[in-house]
Amino acid sequence: MLRLGVIVLLLSGFFDAAMAESAIERGDYLVNTIMACGNCHSPRDANGRTIADKALSGGLTFNTPAFVATASNITPDPETGIGSWTDAEIKRALIEGVRPDHRHLSGVPLAAIMPANFYKALLPEDLDAIVAYLRSVKPVRNEIADPVYKTPIHRDPYPDAESGFNKSMFKEPVGRGAYLVTIGHCMECHSAWSRGVSDFRTGLGRGGRSFAEAGLGGVTAANITSDRTAGIGTWSDQEIVRAITQGIARDGRILKPPMGYPFYAGLKQSDLADILAYLRTVPPLQ
Numbered sequence: 707m708l709r710l711g712v713i714v715l716l717l718s719g720f721f722d723a724a725m726a727e728s729a730i731e732r733g734d735y736l737v738n739t740i741m742a743c744g745n746c747h748s749p750r751d752a753n754g755r756t757i758a759d760k761a762l763s764g765g766l767t768f769n770t771p772a773f774v775a776t777a778s779n780i781t782p783d784p785e786t787g788i789g790s791w792t793d794a795e796i797k798r799a800l801i802e803g804v805r806p807d808h809r810h811l812s813g814v815p816l817a818a819i820m821p822a823n824f825y826k827a828l829l830p831e832d833l834d835a836i837v838a839y840l841r842s843v844k845p846v847r848n849e850i851a852d853p854v855y856k857t858p859i860h861r862d863p864y865p866d867a868e869s870g871f872n873k874s875m876f877k878e879p880v881g882r883g884a885y886l887v888t889i890g891h892c893m894e895c896h897s898a899w900s901r902g903v904s905d906f907r908t909g910l911g912r913g914g915r916s917f918a919e920a921g922l923g924g925v926t927a928a929n930i931t932s933d934r935t936a937g938i939g940t941w942s943d944q945e946i947v948r949a950i951t952q953g954i955a956r957d958g959r960i961l962k963p964p965m966g967y968p969f970y971a972g973l974k975q976s977d978l979a980d981i982l983a984y985l986r987t988v989p990p991l992q
């Protein structure tokens with residue numbers, strides 16, 4: 707009996723290990739789909755497509771009234787990337803937006819374009835997975851210009867990231883979707899915005915933020931609340947998924963960057979279903 711029990715235990719352990727995603731695979735999935743780090747951090751070719759073999763080696767320059775900052779080289783290159791940082795230092799940059807003390811830009815908060823106020827929500831195992839993946843990518847030597855900060859760094863607290871997530875909230879699709887929408891910082895672009903401050907409390911999902919930085923032209927983020935006229939309340943599930951993953955609006959119009967449609971194209975169907983479940987719960991706003 708005992709021996710049979712041990713065999714069953716060993717076998718179930720084996721199957722768990724075979725089924726489970728490794729930390730690097732999980733990190734790869736998060737970085738390259740919902741979190742779209744490369745949308746900011748990867749260099750682009752003349753057609754605006756991210757260059758795969760230079761992935762994550764430094765990307766867009768954001769020229770705003772508050773700062774001029776280029777998305778850093780986050781490959782493991784020890785001199786121009788983050789190869790010499792400890793795991794704790796990388797995690798701190800991600801969830802607090804603060805650089806390590808040993809760099810020449812000692813302890814300085816990163817420009818608020820780096821969505822640390824959203825990444826604060828990351829579960830510890832997802833944070834570990836992201837670090838494991840970043841350590842596994844090809845080191846690319848690419849020196850990035852130092853940022854210039856003109857006003858003190860201000861990060862708008864995101865309510866769902868402040869309250870945090872735990873596994874018990876993942877029993878329902880809406881809870882899982884809220885987590886994905888948080889770490890995907892969807893509402894950073896899609897909430898009401900004025901003079902550099904996001905209004906997540908009374909303008910969640912209402913849209914209206916315009917993007918002129920990084921040569922993105924005059925595109926304005928849409929209202930993605932459940933409002934039936936101003937928002938996406940009457941869009942079908944398929945229409946919303948097509949907008950997110952293919953960048954095609956309900957009326958067939960091609961949607962413009964900076965939303966990272968090609969990244970979201972890699973999302974699992976189950977994750978897209980959870981995102982939809984959450985979006986359906988966003989209170990209507992005109």
Ligand code: HEC
Nearest residue numbers: 741742743746775776777778780799805816817819820853
């Ligand atoms: C919306 C654009 C944007 C996204 C998305 C983004 N970042 Fe950043 N990130 C930046 C910018 C810009 C900086 C540099 C800010 C500065 O210099 O003040 C930065 C800085 C960093 C740094 C500090 C590196 C250094 O050398 O100082 C790390 C680490 C980092 N990002 C990792 C990530 C990871 C991992 C992801 C995805 C999970 C991510 N970022 C997503 C824009 C972004």
Ligand code: HEC
Nearest residue numbers: 890891892895925926927928930949955960961962964965
């Ligand atoms: C970096 C900013 C940014 C992020 C992050 C972002 N979006 Fe968008 N999104 C936009 C902009 C801008 C548009 C409008 C593009 C246009 O009109 O050409 C848009 C359009 C959309 C649309 C189409 C709505 C319509 O009426 O046309 C949907 C749906 C949408 N986003 C959902 C999401 C979801 C869900 C996420 C997170 C997974 C997300 N967005 C992340 C900027 C962003």
